[in-house]
Amino acid sequence: MDPITQGAFGAVFAQLHGRKKDIAKAGVIGALAGMAPDLDILIRSMNDPLLALEYHRHFTHSLLFIPFGGLIVSLVLHPLLGRRWGLSFLQTLLWCIIGYATHALLDACTSYGTQLLWPLTNTRFSWDIISVIDPLVTVPILVLTILAARRKARGYVFLAIAWLVLYFGFAAYLHERALAEGVKLAESRGLEVVRLEAKPSFANIVVWKIITETKDTFYVDAIKPFGDTPNVWEGQSSKKLDIDRDLPWLDKSSQQAKDIERFRWFSMDYIALDKNNPNRVADIRYSLLPQEIQPLWGIDLSPDATPEDHIVYYNDRGDSRGAVKRLWQMIWE
Template identity: 50%
Template sequence: MDPITQGLLGASLSQSFSNKQHLVTAGSIGLLAAMTPDLDVLIRSQTDPLLFLEAHRQFTHSLFFIPIGSFLCALVLHYLLAKKQGFSFKQSWLYAAIGFSTHALLDSFTSYGTQLFWPLSNHRYAWNAVSVIDPLFTLPILILLGLAIMKRSVLFSRIAFLWAVTYLMLGVVQRDRAEAAGWELAKERQHNPIQLEAKPSFANILVWKVVYETHNAYVVDAIRVGSSVKNYPGESITKLSLSRDFPWLVPGSQQAKDIERFRRFSNGYLAQDPTNELRIIDVRYSMVPNQINPLWSIELSPSATMGTHVEYAVHRDSSSESRQLYLDMLLDF
């Protein structure tokens, strides 16, 4: 989730356990502690472009790291914010732990994937219930926290947290509706999917990108689940085959290892880019949900040495045509 939303949710829960005298300070500690786990984005390498993919939402987002991470936050925030307000260090640590604990769980409701049980497991939990940015989720929390401070009442903070939980549960319901519609669409095509996932499109829980895997291809569709269900049939692409698509790739080379790293990150949803035969794309994400137009990819080089890494690229489809297609689905035009 975006850092602002993470901070606001952490503040709402920390304030929910405070009183009106401690409301502002408890909320400030919870807000800053809840944003802290995303400092893992600073873990990067100039020579290994995939390192940040592996490090993001890893150890700082593990449930086992909450006591350590929140303690480090408390060490700083107690002396910056809380001590002058008469807080004990235990109180500061408590509010930091409450705020810090919301981060990984909220991230798990998105579709990126969060390693909740690292180092015991490298599995990325992605419950696909909410977009990484969703104003309808964030703005009510912001307004209610503002009221909590103005009115000096924890009631509004508790309502803010309740709204967050309610919206996430609604996202789960919407996801299940989209998946059910996706299975039905595949059945109509006489497809028998190996696996199928529904992911919220950008900033809403109305329009979903449904991706399913057949024996040799991935199929993507957009499905709008409002009062009724509406399908927007999409595209398909052949699944990646290294022996077919990259016959020159040397097994055991760094590029081959990087493909496997990217495969784990992408949950296997890989294909060769039809517009660039040296590029491997993550099929799961696109701006227009019924298109195969990736948000990120890796690019190989036939002339690379055994120790050379792949190149990583982020693609931002911000064309007016794509925006209009997306809005037409969202607004049901």
């Protein structure tokens, strides 16, 4: 999730431990430790644009790395803050480990994919419960964390955790409802489903994106899983990427071909050729509107590239203002 949310999570759980008079200190150290795993964004290459994708949510986000990550952060924060505030190293270390531990578990609640069990497996876990940005997660936790620190009252911490339990529990319930409605929609179309997933749309848990995969096609729809007759916005479909059919010119031994497979792994095999660009492979998991296949990112290939050339990674936000306006309308329909 975004750094503010990660920091708020690290802070609130760190505030559960230690003396009440140190709640503000626990919040600061827990917040910094909670954001620390995302320093993996510094791992990148000028020549290989996919390196950053491979290493984001990689070893720094592994559950097995938590003790080491917490220790590294404490070795930095104790000299900078802990000693100045009269804290023991063990107290700083405890808050750092707690803050660090919240990060990967929170990320896994989104749809992006997190390597929780690296190096045992490079599987990307995504529980699809909340969006990567959700103000109803961030704002209440941030406010309650600050109140706890200012008033040295742990009651606000308990309120924050209670809110998280309720909100995430409700999100998990809606996720199951959306999946069930997605299955009904697929059955009404007579589809032979290979895989079906429900993902929260941008910044909310009201409207869900349903991705239905058959043998050769992806179908994307939006569902609002409330009431006896949920709202359904039937969307678009796209053929799954077939390299022989879609990119017949591609040298299978080239770096571009290898990069497609790396991107396939990152995108959990949700890749298709862009209908508007015959040399662009897109990740269909994410779009501004949940019922559309207008990917936010993907890779560009070139028939003129040398065998050693990498792909070009792109981001495309399109008409974000118009999409947010339409999504807001869908939430309230």
